[in-house]
Amino acid sequence: MKIAPLFEVPTELADPSGSKCAIVLTTRIRLARNLTGSPFPGWAKEAQRSAMLAESLAVVAELPQMKKGLSLTVDELSDLEKQILVERHLISRELSNAKRGAGVVISRDQSAAVMINEEDHLRIQVMRAGFQLKKAWNAINTIDSELEEKLNYAFSPTLGYLTACPTNLGTGMRASAMMHLPALVISSQMEKVVRAVNQLGMAVRGLFGEGSDASGSIFQISNQTTLGESEEDIIKRLSSVLNTIIEHELNARAKLLEADSSKLFDKIGRAFGILQNGRLLTSAEAMNLLSLVRLGVDLNVFPEVRRPVIDRLFIEAQPGHIQYAAHGAFESARRDQLRAQFLRTEIASFGPPDFNVTGKN
Amino acid sequence: MKIAPLFEVPTELADPSGSKCAIVLTTRIRLARNLTGSPFPGWAKEAQRSAMLAESLAVVAELPQMKKGLSLTVDELSDLEKQILVERHLISRELSNAKRGAGVVISRDQSAAVMINEEDHLRIQVMRAGFQLKKAWNAINTIDSELEEKLNYAFSPTLGYLTACPTNLGTGMRASAMMHLPALVISSQMEKVVRAVNQLGMAVRGLFGEGSDASGSIFQISNQTTLGESEEDIIKRLSSVLNTIIEHELNARAKLLEADSSKLFDKIGRAFGILQNGRLLTSAEAMNLLSLVRLGVDLNVFPEVRRPVIDRLFIEAQPGHIQYAAHGAFESARRDQLRAQFLRTEIASFGPPDFNVTGKN
Numbered sequence: 092m093k094i095a096p097l098f099e100v101p102t103e104l105a106d107p108s109g110s111k112c113a114i115v116l117t118t119r120i121r122l123a124r125n126l127t128g129s130p131f132p133g134w135a136k137e138a139q140r141s142a143m144l145a146e147s148l149a150v151v152a153e154l155p156q157m158k159k160g161l162s163l164t165v166d167e168l169s170d171l172e173k174q175i176l177v178e179r180h181l182i183s184r185e186l187s188n189a190k191r192g193a194g195v196v197i198s199r200d201q202s203a204a205v206m207i208n209e210e211d212h213l214r215i216q217v218m219r220a221g222f223q224l225k226k227a228w229n230a231i232n233t234i235d236s237e238l239e240e241k242l243n244y245a246f247s248p249t250l251g252y253l254t255a256c257p258t259n260l261g262t263g264m265r266a267s268a269m270m271h272l273p274a275l276v277i278s279s280q281m282e283k284v285v286r287a288v289n290q291l292g293m294a295v296r297g298l299f300g301e302g303s304d305a306s307g308s309i310f311q312i313s314n315q316t317t318l319g320e321s322e323e324d325i326i327k328r329l330s331s332v333l334n335t336i337i338e339h340e341l342n343a344r345a346k347l348l349e350a351d352s353s354k355l356f357d358k359i360g361r362a363f364g365i366l367q368n369g370r371l372l373t374s375a376e377a378m379n380l381l382s383l384v385r386l387g388v389d390l391n392v393f394p395e396v397r398r399p400v401i402d403r404l405f406i407e408a409q410p411g412h413i414q415y416a417a418h419g420a421f422e423s424a425r426r427d428q429l430r431a432q433f434l435r436t437e438i439a440s441f442g443p444p445d446f447n448v449t450g451k452n
Numbered sequence: 453m454k455i456a457p458l459f460e461v462p463t464e465l466a467d468p469s470g471s472k473c474a475i476v477l478t479t480r481i482r483l484a485r486n487l488t489g490s491p492f493p494g495w496a497k498e499a500q501r502s503a504m505l506a507e508s509l510a511v512v513a514e515l516p517q518m519k520k521g522l523s524l525t526v527d528e529l530s531d532l533e534k535q536i537l538v539e540r541h542l543i544s545r546e547l548s549n550a551k552r553g554a555g556v557v558i559s560r561d562q563s564a565a566v567m568i569n570e571e572d573h574l575r576i577q578v579m580r581a582g583f584q585l586k587k588a589w590n591a592i593n594t595i596d597s598e599l600e601e602k603l604n605y606a607f608s609p610t611l612g613y614l615t616a617c618p619t620n621l622g623t624g625m626r627a628s629a630m631m632h633l634p635a636l637v638i639s640s641q642m643e644k645v646v647r648a649v650n651q652l653g654m655a656v657r658g659l660f661g662e663g664s665d666a667s668g669s670i671f672q673i674s675n676q677t678t679l680g681e682s683e684e685d686i687i688k689r690l691s692s693v694l695n696t697i698i699e700h701e702l703n704a705r706a707k708l709l710e711a712d713s714s715k716l717f718d719k720i721g722r723a724f725g726i727l728q729n730g731r732l733l734t735s736a737e738a739m740n741l742l743s744l745v746r747l748g749v750d751l752n753v754f755p756e757v758r759r760p761v762i763d764r765l766f767i768e769a770q771p772g773h774i775q776y777a778a779h780g781a782f783e784s785a786r787r788d789q790l791r792a793q794f795l796r797t798e799i800a801s802f803g804p805p806d807f808n809v810t811g812k813n
Contacts, residue, residue: 353789357731364725368805370718428714444729 115222116269123263124213131255132208140192164194174411267313274343276308307378372431391448476583477630484624485574492616493569501553525555535772628674635704637669668739733792752809
């Protein structure tokens with residue numbers, strides 16, 4: 092099955108950890124690019140989209156970063172395969188719903204992907220584990236430059252890169268970080284944080300972007316504007332906002348521990364106990380339980396070596412992955428059973444929590 | 453400390469088990485008796501009560517059943533000691549609140565107790581593990597006959613035994629069973645059962661009698677009338693009601709297993725996981741979790757050998773016992789912490805649940 096290699100979730104992208112990096116799960120940057128002489132995908136006829144797809148797929152797949160990667164057209168993918176790519180943030184929901192003439196090229200280590208004929212002709216993405224905005228920017232900038240040599244980007248000297256939607260005009264860049272903010276959620280401070288972040292021109296979304304909820308206390312923070320600022324400036328500004336949020340999360344953790352560490356440890360212990368022994372787990376509950384166990388790693392209740400396991404489970408506990416692992420399409424109640432079984436098995440190797448520790452924070 | 457031996461909760465009273473007995477935790481019978489020539493405790497002056505107490509304590513303590521037992525006056529007990537006796541169902545809340553001139557004699561194995569100057573001069577009680585109404589009746593009838601030889605019971609040939617409250621007049625007997633009915637609670641059938649039981653002249657109460665709630669899905673079923681029926685007839689009628697309730701509980705369990713065993717096993721698994729890993733547990737939550745693990749024993753998820761442990765924990769997780777074990781008086785939040793710690797330690801010896809079983813029921 093073509094998609095099988097995708098199951099080897101990469102670990103070699105791991106970030107050299109530290110409490111700040113522990114809060115930022117992943118960093119992503121995407122660039123929206125369009126080619127001259129062809130209508131935007133939303134306006135193009137099927138034949139135009141197909142021609143564009145064939146041409147771009149070939150060029151993108153030849154990039155050195157895409158060596159031994161996957162080149163996929165949307166119409167050759169099953170619904171389940173598309174769902175898995177969405178759950179891995181390798182394609183967008185929009186692309187998974189696209190008609191003929193859309194596709195994606197994914198690098199072998201899944202750290203880079205280029206969607207073709209999503210909202211724009213090209214959507215280039217680079218993902219890194221941890222807080223690595225600069226590294227992600229260098230990587231995506233290299234890909235972008237290499238493509239620019241071979242393709243005719245639609246570019247205006249006054250406006251910058253032209254895009255299907257005016258909100259992307261200019262740099263066409265959206266840089267984002269997936270942040271794990273359990274203490275801000277527990278202490279009901281997220282609303283305040285969202286307001287402050289919005290005022291700084293940044294957007295806050297759930298794990299799966301616009302309109303998705305924040306189960307697992309995971310939030311995606313990204314720049315909202317793409318015009319009137321260089322990429323480096325946007326990244327600098329976003330970094331500063333992320334650092335401020337990290338400080339707030341660390342303060343919230345310190346306060347929770349100071350006010351009543353039993354209460355916090357009780358939440359973590361229960362989450363672990365339910366993961367170990369539950370027989371039915373919805374996706375949202377699983378995320379919330381994993382989130383608390385991950386906080387347990389941050390507080391030294393579980394050893395650091397468990398972190399990559401939990402971060403992998405955040406993805407593998409999603410409905411598509413659960414069904415793919417069980418080789419079938421299952422309705423929600425059966426999925427909840429399979430998910431509980433899967434998580435019980437994974438968590439079984441964890442030793443008992445050790446609450447006789449002083450948290451890092 | 454005088455009360456220490458009470459901590460050896462007896463196990464030798466255990467009932468030869470079976471699914472019916474598993475549902476009836478304990479059987480209790482009490483007889484209300486008063487002596488001629490002395491006002492009821494509620495009307496008596498302190499000197500009269502004290503005289504009555506001294507005389508009765510001596511007579512009761514001499515019973516062969518009370519050999520090496522405890523003779524206690526209420527005013528020599530601390531609040532915590534009284535609370536422990538209430539939690540063990542050895543004295544009533546009323547007696548624990550009584551002023552000078554009240555007391556209790558408790559048999560060494562805690563299966564028999566005689567309260568002096570509670571609402572009546574004497575309240576004789578016999579308790580047995582499991583569904584043992586006849587054995588309990590034989591035991592209490594023996595004690596009653598022995599006391600009757602030495603004391604002048606207030607008795608009317610037409611009305612029977614005279615009591616302070618007319619609701620006890622006649623036999624002065626209240627026979628009761630403590631029943632574990634988790635499936636009727638889960639499937640929301642208890643209201644219906646309570647109505648039916650009431651119509652048969654029986655009362656349904658929570659674990660600690662009138663006005664107490666039914667945490668742990670434990671209910672006390674007892675006769676309401678004491679007049680116009682012999683003790684044997686009351687016991688026969690109560691037995692029949694208890695058997696009907698047992699059938700209903702077993703049916704409810706079968707239906708829950710048939711409809712969705714995962715859902716039931718999920719509840720049991722989570723309860724076990726929280727007992728194993730929780731850091732804060734209220735008394736009510738602990739009862740409910742233990743109740744589900746006990747249901748797990750009934751369904752072979754845990755071995756039968758765990759049942760007496762759980763039945764002991766139902767008592768030892770009560771606030772008085774938690775404080776006594778920790779040698780101090782603690783406020784509620786600290787008690788919840790101590791309770792969680794105590795239960796974690798006790799549950800640690802349990803192996804993992806085994807859900808690959810077909811329930812007995």
